[in-house]
Amino acid sequence: MSGDPPAAFVPAAPRPAVLARVEPSSRRQERRLVREVQSGSAQALEELFRREWPRAYRAAYLVVHDAAAAEDIAQEAFLAAVRAIDRFDRRRPFGPWMHRIVVNRAIDVTRARTLRREVDATAAESAEAPPDLPSSPFSGDVVAALAELSPEHRAVVVLRFVFDYTPGEIARALDMPRGTVNSRLRRALDRLGDAIER
């Protein structure tokens, strides 16, 4: 494996282009990477990790709004992908497969946390967090408003506006009727409307 410091896996600055829908040439490259990972190539896995980690982490974070949970979810998604890579159909895009795992897991975690109200755990973790980490990640009204939505509504918004999925693709990813996706999007946008206008 490469001896690069692990922090090098993450771009120093946000890269919106990376979050756009995958282009055909990139899709071919992705298929090649998946094929090589299936053959056991750590270098290919490293490249796949480098490409997909920011998106996986972002999707998880925007649903759970907790850094530690987002890390766990994204990491578990990669572990699940590695364990199931032999069964992966290379004709299908890898990214949406990963996003589906991440977003569904994030919804489950958020539901469980709502039930348990892990206020105490969060407080304990933030006390242990390195001092240079921002305790309040977003000051933007939009993201703050997103946190007020239910996890199911957040997931729909993330898949639509972060990954540009169509309602039909979201419906398949979340295993729900397309009409439900549309109604959740409408409701979420209504709630986010004020924040967007600001």
Added chain:
Amino acid sequence: MSALHDSLRDAPLPGEAEAAARSWPVVDAALAERTRSRPARGGARSLRRASRVALVAALAAAGLAAAALSPAGAWIGDRFAGDSDETAPAFAALPKGGSVLALSRTGAYAIDADGSTQRLGSFSDAGWSPRGRHAVGVKGRRLTAVTPVGTVKWTLARPTRLHDPAWSMGEGYAVAYLEGSSLRVVAGDGDPSSDRLLRRAAAPVRPAWHPESDRVLTYATVSGAIETVDIESAATLWRAPVSAHSLQWSRDGRRLVAVSGRRVIVLDRSGRILRTLPLSGVAREFALHPSGTHAAVVVRGRVVDVRLDAPRERQLFQGTVDGLAWSEDGRTLLMSWRDTGQWLLLGPGDRIRSMQGVSRELGARDGFPRVAGWCCGDG
């Protein structure tokens, strides 16, 4: 909508780089582990073929081949039992003694050691009575006691939603439960006149009964403390400044173990903190070993064994496990492995036996059943 796009895509995220740095070695190691566990030649084809049946069966086969081909062996392959019979009922692998409690979206199920199964009810949460002769479950506003064959013994209805029921561990004379943030208790026979409020500010954590008494109950407060109360007098016996999202008393009643985020806290019977043990990640599930000396904890997609006398973790299994329970004799750890829809038995020598088709056998078509309890050898 571009403002929404931009805000969600461009906003810097806290801890992203650090999270990637911590996660990459784990993911890299998973690939290395998987590669080691595959046969040296023709492995991919045979593994893919076998994976049509189930991933674990494939890993078992690959593991046996790898063990023969590679001196280093593959830990996962080495540990899966090679005598699995895919035609056997899923639960035939359960060791003798006790009944397992499973929860899925469709309700609660009891599974006996002979492999027979019984749906207990459409409960969202449930627990065994001390000797497994009854189970108590909640659904919405109702608290219900049933026998292991699903016969309803009594039902108590409350105004609002209930959760986290717990049957007392002594003679089973009382059941504790939470109604919102209120901690309440009712007699074990369900007598409505015995139902009463104990505390108003309880955190949503399953209360833990002291194993030697039907009167001593420990719960987590919303203000970040643990309190132990005498349910007869409602008096506070002790209070400790420990936040917790899981509580379990050791079977001998000498230790209380609290799990909170990335910490395991061990207290004595009077509430004195004996030690605080750090975990390598946020604890998702937790099962105290019957000996009270160690515990199985799910952290970061792994199951680890945590000794309670020293800050030491040992990996037991890697996979997304969402339910854990020790057998009565402590020799076997039962895990529900959501990734592959299987249950696993981790036995002596860290050998793993898989149980496939658990959803089908339970008739739990809507969702994978997770392990929620295992009781009791003498039931």
